[in-house]
């Protein structure tokens with residue numbers, strides 16, 4: 327691979343914004359890619375993938391390069407030189423990376439790889455938490471899996487098409503995809519591609535959605551004609567799936583505390599041809615009270631640490647803080663207490679997170695069942711999905727039933 331100066335410089339600029347200005351990696355990369363219209367898809371992939379890689383391996387590379395934050399431009403180039411050296415890419419004779427100590431980099435890599443927190447490039451507190459929550463062996467495997475680049479998975483929108491037809495439509499645009507066993511609507515791309523530019527996407531034939539996440543709507547056992555409340559709907563990834571499973575029949579009420587996310591949900595619903603979704607912003611407690619005792623099904627896709635989706639969101643390693651996890655756990659308990667009241671007797675509710683921590687998952691459910699608010703519920707089943715077992719995101723989902 328030959329390194330191009332303007333692409334490497336764009337990568338360094340992106341890293342500076344992410345590391346030194348605390349901006350989100352996806353937003354920064356989006357902005358950088360708009361800079362030069364002449365960049366082709368390979369150039370764009372180079373910038374996006376190299377930036378994500380260096381974000382993912384920040385701690386390991388910084389230890390190897392012996393640099394500390396905040397990173398000067400010179401130090402960012404040193405991180406980049408570590409990245410290139412470990413990939414066996416020949417370094418050009420640019421002054422920013424002259425005198426890169428190739429052999430020393432490889433030696434330090436071998437030595438640091440013996441220690442998990444460096445090898446997997448994670449903060450001390452996260453490594454300690456992972457061991458407390460999952461035990462040494464499982465955590466070692468899981469954090470390794472969460473550092474792998476996530477595959478691109480799409481969910482066929484059965485309101486518009488079927489999986490075989492979608493596969494053919496993507497093929498027409500030179501995107502090869504194959505079905506994923508046990509995930510009824512999923513297609514996995516053979517190679518990464520910007521699927522948002524395809525006609526199939528514009529026609530609402532699919533959404534990009536990880537395979538694990540595609541299990542959640544099925545877990546809720548919805549049927550056409552039901553009244554379903556999706557309490558933490560966000561931009562509607564799972565709401566749209568629910569609408570498809572309900573064949574557009576019945577009613578879905580999608581709630582969130584952020585109105586802008588619900589606006590995006592509306593736009594996506596239009597593209598997907600989902601007509602049975604009403605959105606409501608939770609701006610007062612009245613919104614929930616009005617819905618008490620009214621739904622056949624309730625989905626709580628709870629806000630969480632997001633530790634199960636580190637592979638697609640590596641900068642969360644550096645943005646997450648233990649205090650945030652403690653706070654979000656209180657929110658989860660509160661949401662379970664309040665939103666469970668939306669269910670009718672005999673109705674079913676799913677509590678789900680994209681976390682792998684038992685304290686956000688099965689322990690939240692157990693605690694709820696032991697509280698006054700949960701005393702009339704029973705656990706029907708739950709599923710703990712580890713990325714190290716499936717190769718997809720880490721997830722948790724529990725199906726609860728309210729007694730008649």
Ligand SMILES: C[S@@+](CC[C@H](N)C(=O)[O-])C[C@H]1O[C@@H](n2cnc3c(N)ncnc32)[C@H](O)[C@@H]1O
Nearest residue numbers: 557558559560561562563564582583627628629
């Ligand atoms: C895991 S995300 C939801 C993802 C979404 N269901 C999807 O499939 O695309 C959690 C959502 O909960 C929302 N949220 C946070 N606190 C909330 C609360 N107290 N009540 C309702 N929603 C909340 C967040 O804004 C966020 O959109």
